[in-house]
Amino acid sequence: VFSVLKKINVHHCLLCSQYATLQSRLCVLHRRAQYSTVYSPNDETFDKILVANRGEIACRVMKTCKKMGIQTVAVHSDVDSSAVHVKMADEAVCVGPAPTSKSYLNMDAIMEAIRSTGAQAVHPGYGFLSENKKFAKRLAAEGVTFIGPDTHAIHAMGDKIESKLIAKAAKVNTIPGFDGVVKVHIYYTSMHYSPLVLLMIKASAGGGGKGMRIAWNDEETRDGFRFSSQEAASSFGDDRLLIEKYIDNPRHIEIQVLADKHGNALWLNERECSIQRRNQKVVEEAPSTFLDPVTRKAMGEQAVQLAKAVKYSSAGTVEFLVDSSKNFYFLEMNTRLQVEHPITECITGVDLVEQMIRVAKGYQLQHKQEEIPINGWAIESRVYAEDPYKSFGLPSIGRLSQYQEPLNLRNVRVDSGIQEGSDISIYYDPMISKLVTYGATRAEALALMEDALDNYVIRGVTHNIPLLREIITHPRFISGDISTSFLPEVYPDGFKGHQLDRGRCRELLASAAALYVTSELRAHRVLGPQRCDVCVVCVLVDEEKVEVSGDWNLASPLLPLTINNTQRMFQVKRILQIKCVKELRVLTKLGAQLNSYMPEKVPEDTTSILRSPMPGTVIAVSVKAGDTVAEGQEICVIEAMKMQNSLTAVKPAKVKSVHCKPGETVGEGDLLVELE
Secondary structure, three states: OHHHHHHHHHHHHHHHHOOOOOHHHOOOOOOOOOOOOOOOOOOOOOOEEEEOOOHHHHHHHHHHHHHOOOEEEEEEEHHHOOOHHHHHOOEEEEEEOOOHHHOOOOHHHHHHHHHHHOOOEEEOOOOOOOOOHHHHHHHHHOOOEEOOOOHHHHHHHHOHHHHHHHHHHOOOOEOOEOOOOOOHHHHHHHHOOOOOOOEEEEEOOOOOOOOEEEEOOHHHHHHHHHHHHHHHHHHHOOOOEEEEEOOOOOEEEEEEEEEOOOOOEEEEEEEEEEEEEOOEEEEEEEOOOOOOHHHHHHHHHHHHHHHHHOOOOEEEEEEEEEOOOOOEEEEEEEOOOOOOHHHHHHHHOOOHHHHHHHHHHOOOOOOOHHHOOOOOEEEEEEEEOEEOOOOOOEEOOEEOOEEEOOOOOOOEEEEEOOOOOOEEOOOOOOEEEEEEEEEOOHHHHHHHHHHHHHOOEEEOOOOOHHHHHHHHOOHHHHHOOOOOOHHHHHOOOOOOOOOOOHHHHHHHHHHHHHHHHHHHHHHOOOOOOOOOOOOEEEEEEOOEEEEEEEOOOOOOOEEEEEEOOEEEEEEOOOEEEOOEEEOOOOOOHHHHHHHOOOOOOOOOOOOOEEEOOOOEEEEEEOOOOOOEEOOOOEEEEEEEOOEEEEEEOOOOEEEEEEOOOOOOEEOOOOEEEEEO
């Protein structure tokens, strides 16, 4: 019966879609997804696809596969045996222990999983083996389809030096720089001719912000070469570097391209990705507030020129830097599905994963350039298990003790691969989810994002929702006045959290007091439901009366309240309200009096000790007991999520003792070095 109903439903959708625009088909089969998968049963693709990835992107690929009637195989490390993507797949194979080099990058184990399950094709997602030409060659040698471009395009675009030369030949605007592999001595002999030229040091095989440094002076150039080469070797197995002129305060705008094996290619508009920290994206939107139709068309056409120059066939992304005069320069091409692809799907109605599968099977593109619309506005917030108060986000690890996505709201899409009880470990990227909102206008999408962030419940790890909410409600972001320097410019001393004004402070205090009263009343009721009979609580704050009312469902993590006739959303445990997280203590009069006798904890002298700011691995220790260090001198290097962080002395001092050594795993707050 289910099979018959399914066929009837698909047939109905196909009939409806014949006369529909792409945008009207967005929610034909799945309202939450915000993209369409309308396909013909006569278009045979694959019976079984192995997804060589984990987390949210593995789940994302599997969703489209299931809608297309394709069975899926998950691969996983031993610590991921109960992960969401494993449960979602039809089959699952363990490919090794937790470290990525022994599991998700273990080509031998993944090839064996393909053989044992009979998978006909592999979708690599992003990261891991998605841009590894050796992996693609091994698949081809065994007659397994790689759902992505061919090895020539992967190689050509995966090397930043070669890709820049190809882009130049294809008449794509490029950034001035040295066209070749750069060593430190080359910089000093041939590039050090103007102190006014700032340099961007990049890993030739890099991506995702890894192996990238800005050099403002000679010392930063030396350090930049060292750290970039080490990060590049660790992340990509290739320590080659290149240098380019650093374009100050640019926008990072990318073009989504789609091409088939028959020479057809088109561009699916742009994504604005300028809100970044450490060269990694935080908030993206489509379309961009900055581009006019002429510039958009020029960027799109150059992106297609580059794709055709390397005979590209799949979904890919051409990234550009755009200056204040709308001059744009080629940055790199990612030969894979991009992390932020959902916002393109929202405004075009094209399921990019479906198109990748069709192209890999040999079908021509279903759409022409003039059929690709810009309908509405989409915004994506990357929700990370990170502490936003430390360098805009240092990794946080732990178990999700409570987790609730805001899917009760309309036009909200959450791409995630975790659930309540999932562990966020040091082994993998700390992304929790991609939170996407879609509206007819940018203002509508922003309002929805604000509500979605307020309704997102994450407990057990530190997360970056306070920073995300602060970004999307900041006047500069709302007006579209942004660049890749947005975060350091808006928060020059680092993110400190939202600062409440006097009126909001009164609301917060009154709400906490009202919550305390209702909680105490409930505690005095031995029997009965958890809902309290109290409707309105009047609180006097600074001699001003504040009325707080609500349903008072204390069992729910979300608590909507009305404060002086204004609707507010709270999350109970630590009071989360109006962009901020506050820990509050409500005491009785006697409790407050007794509390005054409690001794205050003396803050630790952080100038004489060095603690790890994040969980990670010690890569290098540059001092030993008895050494004298200068202010700013490097003491040790900690690697977390493949990013290396140099920890330095905050004052001249003598090293008293060293409590770590290279190769050790350290936790957040662990003592590393003591100074006298």
